[in-house]
Amino acid sequence: MLAAALVLAAGGSRRLAQPKQLLDWQGRPLLEGVVGAVARWPVAGVVVVLGAHAEEILDRVDFGGATVVLNPEWEEGLAASLRVGLDLLSRHPRYEAAFVALGDQPEIPAEVPSALLGAAEETGRPAVVPRYRYQRGNPALVARRLWARLMSLEGDAGAGSLWRAHPAWVHEVRFDHPAPVDIDTPADFQKLLRRP
Template identity: 45%
Template sequence: MDEPIDRTTALVIASDSGDFDGPKYLAMHRGRPLLQRVLDDVAAWPVDGVVVVLGDEAERVLAAIDFDEAMVVIDPEWREGAAASIRVGLDSLAREHLSGSCLLARGDQVGVPPELVARLLATHRRREAMATVPKYRYARGWPIVVSERLWPRLMGLEGDVDVLDVLSSHPGGVAEEWFDTLPPHLISSADDLPDGRRR
């Protein structure tokens, strides 16, 4: 049976460590912890629920961040790479019977507006796609809408995978939504912080 296309859960991956002096997701971004800044964005998205996957320094992040009504799961194997955290997140959705589509989002990508998410979801539903990705001018990026029927494929991945590369092997089922903008900013290391601070 196909998933109910009117339900979407945001799955925020915030498990890696990165090049920071302290916990990556507690690095200050314009006066607020990085993950808090991202969750502030997520709160405005047109989704039905939020799941956040933590890994590195999970207990410190739990204590410092206001997750509001989001469900938090901890990936004990986060050092394996992105695949482990995606597995943990999708497994939690399945166990909680949160069927439908999943909006895969990065916990280090700030400034994703609700209008962008709404356009992605509208295209995904209209095209009945296995996955829908934003194309920022000439390059695909995040966040990514993934239909439930693709979850088993993603849950079978291992290591430090790039989901966009995986989706390239399913070209017929992947829709694109084009944006004439640069992608929302990624904070991969302390050098990417706007104020240059590492904590």
Template identity: 40%
Template sequence: MGVSPRIAAIVLAAGQGRRFGGFGNKLLADLDGRPVLRRAVEAALGARTCRTIVVIGHDRAAVEAALDGLPVVFAHNPDFASGLAASLRAGLAVVGEADVVVVLLGDMPGVRAETVNALIDAFAVAPGASAIVPLRNGRRGNPVLLARALFPRVETLRGDEGARRLLAADDSVLECAVDDDGVLADVDAPADLDKFRAPIRRS
């Protein structure tokens, strides 16, 4: 029997969210009584991961306060204004001996812990994969699972670039079909919050 991989979660929450306009930090926006970011972090904590790292930068103190009481490790990205790549590097810098990371986006509050576990299960049966990406209605989404073999390439990214380009060019990336619309839905504008709100029950 093989040794189970050590799996960490990284939640990216350092960005400025400029497209949210003058309505404040989208990660702190209320969504049925909880901040958008807190919902994303709770999905990571509810999955089978050994630790959850939250990368912070913009609005650092307020973001930390929004996650008060949750057992997370904060990684500060002082270069958050340069884009997504710097946050990925900041997260990877503190994963320690983790063999695998699942990277979640803080502005995707609809992702479920079960979906994170589905990626982990897919990697368990295909440990040679460099990454596992969720597939919903024929489209790739987030979060993504990255194996340690891919870390050095991710660390070469710069600017506002995530790992999408690397994954598109890698034949060892596997897709995992999931029953979760949350992997395709993020919060960019205030109106986007309505996609995630619980329906009002009428008598």
């Protein structure tokens, strides 16, 4: 199964009072660390969706070989970024699935993407998600046949709302890791920095 990765990084970081994409994470911008990690996943391409602070982010982040696309409607919420990113990926018929990742989660365990891909190939389910100890998390691996459904979401609804409505579509892969920290507040970032 040939997959691409979609990194959603268009948010305005309202609760942080600064672009979280540019927070200093291990000596480089947080988003640069995320994109670098995602590029090592079993993917044939990486697309990053930017919105708020795009000019500053483009000036300071090394995206490597990733394709960057701008979401002019980023204020509409996560669903708008899904539409922009999946629209771009859908123009490439070779991609059979896409990992949907968040640009503020730099600590996805290295084995997760390969395990999700293997489970998708084994089960044939169109959505494969990680379960970290007691909760679902990211990235989700979504088969092309569900992309139109994801593109129909609105507002800040992510894929989780679709998975709750159609549980038979979803296969969970369990991992004995804490859920990756999602950086929304200064306290979240401090929690990330304190992790061993």
